[in-house]
Amino acid sequence: EVQMLESGGGLVQPGGSIRLSCAASGFTFIDYAMSWVRQAPGKGPEWVSGISGSGDTTYYADSVLGRFTISRDNSNNTLHLQMNALRDEDTAVYYCVQDRAAIDPWGQGTLVAVSS
Amino acid sequence: EIVLTQSPGTLSLSPGERASLSCRASQRVSSSYLAWYQQKPGQPPRLLIYGASDRATGIPDRFSGSGSGTDFTLAINRLEPEDFGVYYCQQYGSSPITFGQGTRLEIK
Numbered sequence: 001e002v003q004m005l006e007s008g009g010g011l012v013q014p015g016g017s018i019r020l021s022c023a024a025s026g027f028t029f030i031d032y033a034m035s036w037v038r039q040a041p042g043k044g045p046e047w048v049s050g051i052s053g054s055g056d057t058t059y060y061a062d063s064v065l066g067r068f069t070i071s072r073d074n075s076n077n078t079l080h081l082q083m084n085a086l087r088d089e090d091t092a093v094y095y096c097v098q099d100r101a102a103i104d105p106w107g108q109g110t111l112v113a114v115s116s
Numbered sequence: 117e118i119v120l121t122q123s124p125g126t127l128s129l130s131p132g133e134r135a136s137l138s139c140r141a142s143q144r145v146s147s148s149y150l151a152w153y154q155q156k157p158g159q160p161p162r163l164l165i166y167g168a169s170d171r172a173t174g175i176p177d178r179f180s181g182s183g184s185g186t187d188f189t190l191a192i193n194r195l196e197p198e199d200f201g202v203y204y205c206q207q208y209g210s211s212p213i214t215f216g217q218g219t220r221l222e223i224k
Contacts, residue, residue: 035213044204045161047212059212095160100208102151104172106160 002026002105004096009110016086020110022079022096029077030054033099036070036081038092039109046092049081050099064090086114118143118207122216130224135192137219139205144185146209152181152190155218156201164203165190197223 008020020036035050049070050059058070069082079096093109119142129135139150148168153161163172165181168188178193192199200223205216 037213044218045206045215047214050212061212093160100149100211100213102149102163102166102172102208103153103161103206104163104166106162109160 004107006107006110009112011113013116017084020081024077030074034079035097035099037097038094040092088114090114118214120216122219126220128222131195133195137190139188139216141186145207148184149209150188151206153204154201
């Protein structure tokens, strides 16, 4: 059974940093490109960043390019998102998902709240 | 990137009625890689339909998906009170994956 367990969220001030993690299980992690998707309060989901199975190639939405860094540890089936220079508009629940796939199931996500 | 536009924004129907939700893509969706999700307050989205028309495990046959190319529809027959929520479409055939802005289904 595919499972994603996101962690690391919290309250952070504008301009601050936070690192999210996702423990994946139930599938061969290295075989899958992965992505982070976020959902701001009252909004639809939004793709944020993706990474190839090997970790060699990364992709970012324009809104986070230069501020966020995605990475993965295939030996521990873990996905990370380092978030720097946070803005109010980054407030959202962040989910890790298999890229280029229907998402089933979604994890519970981790909430990042950017506020002074 | 492919932009998905959902309509209507809000749908208010009575139990027993039929709902029809639309998702229109700005470009052709590759191989009909189109999914539909239901979301209720405080919960993550739940997959209903993938591949434009295949029901996910455990989804009642009241839910059906159709369409191809740029126009897709989610139909819900014989609405039940628990069908309220927000419905999103998603394309996963092209990078980056993208989502529609959602249709809110209200039960009268």
